[in-house]
Amino acid sequence: MTDVLWIQGGRIIDPANDRDATGDLFAVDGILCAELSSSEKENARIIDATGFVVAPGLVDIHVHFRDPGQTHKEDIRSGSRAAAAGGYTSVVCMPNTSPVCDNAGTLQGIMDKVEREAVVRVYPTGCLTIGMEGERLAPTGQLQKAGIVAVTDDGLCVQNNEIMRRAVEYAHMFGLPVMDHCQDASLTQDAVMNEGEWSLKLGLRGWPNAAEDIIVARNVILSRLTGAHIHMQHLSSATSVEILRAAKRRGINVTGEASPHHIEFTDACLQDYDTTFKMNPPLRTTQDRQALIEGLCDGTIDCIATDHAPHSATEKDREFDSAPFGIIGLENALPATLGTLYHSGRLGLSEVVALFTHRGAEICQLEAGTLCPGANADICIFDPDEEWTVDASAFLSKSKNCPWDGHPLKGRVKTTIVGGHTVFDGKQITA
């Protein structure tokens, strides 16, 4: 028997197709279609979306599911559930697991677990270098055959320029994007926060913008040399945005992402040594934050990615210097960003939806982020105006390291649909 879905009366926002109008959305057997026959309509499961936005399922090209190896922080099951609760239907997970994903065997283990346990589409990436050690190229071709959508040593930027040059040149042959965590490690030894007035006041080791800017510039130069697509992860610095803007103007094959926290918070948030605000790259100044927002508004930065980085409460509950970097983001990224970009009047709803959907999907060439007939029926229905207060203890992620915990937000995911099936109904996982 066919499975028919009929979403009625919502404001359908599909930026990939320039669509923003109230109407109905249809799917048969998990595939979107332009209309339903009368017999299909009779059997359709109806969702009333009146007053809500009906958007493509959200896409996050930067998450850490810690599986295998650190499943006390997160695993594929809990991470994918957190994603569903945040309106995400496709996520790209980083390979810095334990062991790292630098071979087809480890990758197959991840793919099998995704098949068994994930409630949304989880796309793996492979390491750029063996062991993420930045010395020898990982078997990119074999990894691609086994299913990766990008290569990256996220968390450990390749420092050796010859290795990086060859890595991007090699990945380019397979049409795979290289996602780079832009950090010159020689400039960030023992650093734990942005270098500036606050690091001086707090007596914490500072991390200059230059550490990111230098690698972003290097990557632009290497992309120009090789033609390879290099994607700059979680940009945090105003100068990086400038470099990326200039490179794009010259037609160089580079892209970039920003995370919800870097466009909302600044290093002043660290004034009480709250480790919830400790992340890599660090929160920067108001000026950097504004530059990132401008970059998102003018298209220099392509998409929003959360860098969902779960850590247990015990791991974060320590002296600032020794706490791990990272925060979770999946379950409140959309409302947080709606606050920063939409409710603030900086961007329209459709533009914000684009940052969360097809723009990221295009970077990793995912079949996602669009409501075209024929596409997967991956859908996010949200109320852009519902007000609520974040309660991290209610999150589906195993970890609760969220700087928005206790903060009021405006905008809430009501339904998440993957392949025509409702996986989250606004209250719980229904997959």
Next chain:
Amino acid sequence: MHLTWNRKDLISLDLLSKEEIESVFTVARAFKASLGNHKAKTTLLDGRSVVNLFLEPSTRTRLAFEVAAKRLGADSVTVSAAASSLTKGETLRDTARNMEALQADILILRHPASGAPNYLSKVVDIPVVNAGDGSHAHPTQALLDAFTLLERFESLDGLNVTILGDILFSRVARSNILCLRKLGATVTVAGPSTLVPNDFASMGVRVCHDLRSALEAADAVMLLRIQHERQTSTHFPSIGEYTSMFGLNQERAAWLKPDAVIMHPGPINRGVEIDSELADSNRSVILQQVTNGIVVRMAVLLLCHSFHTGEAIQLPQLNS
């Protein structure tokens, strides 16, 4: 005697009001006047336990806190990193909670990580006194430095104080900047540009990389040690180069005003940041600083404890 004190913890000087700082001095002066040079004890904290949790090496500060607690009549025990279960993987939270369970009344913390006492003060209910955390703060040092200056100068209002040396990694410098400015002094920080970045201007001080200009107007100069343990090797070429450019020697001391005083929080590296004879000269108040560290810390312990318990402060009852 009117005292203002609004906190059970002394973590940093940034939240402290001028009135609170002056209250510390008032109490310290009372102790100094009544104790004089005798090793007399009071019974103000009789039966109380003070734990010194010192997770970084210290001579002066640790001893001064121990002596201060004992002169107040409290029992004082010191725990070092090597002798604690922290080496067995116990967290700071658990170590501190255990000390509280062992009925400590005041916890004094020296820790290599900036912000560790801020964290600890949220973990335990008893007063936490910061005895130096990373590069962040060393409030009792700054208080005793200002107290020492006030024995030489009537007021700090308008006084020019130059802090010379490794400012970037110095908790003493940060706390002194806050304390001296609250008391009206004009502060100059000086040293090599890599250790004295211009961003320090945001703390309301003059940043100076020219030694002569930093010394000429100074009523007091505070020298700081080069902190090998906190630096990467990239901040300056060598100790020899540092001494040749920024070490205080007789020739450079002549640039100071005739009545200017020389201070140092210790430990001194003789012949590096300061010429040995200058350290021992009559311009130096280095050992007065150490002695004043006792009464200033007595005052801090008493004020924090009294605020926490709600007991009124009665000054001072002596059993000499």
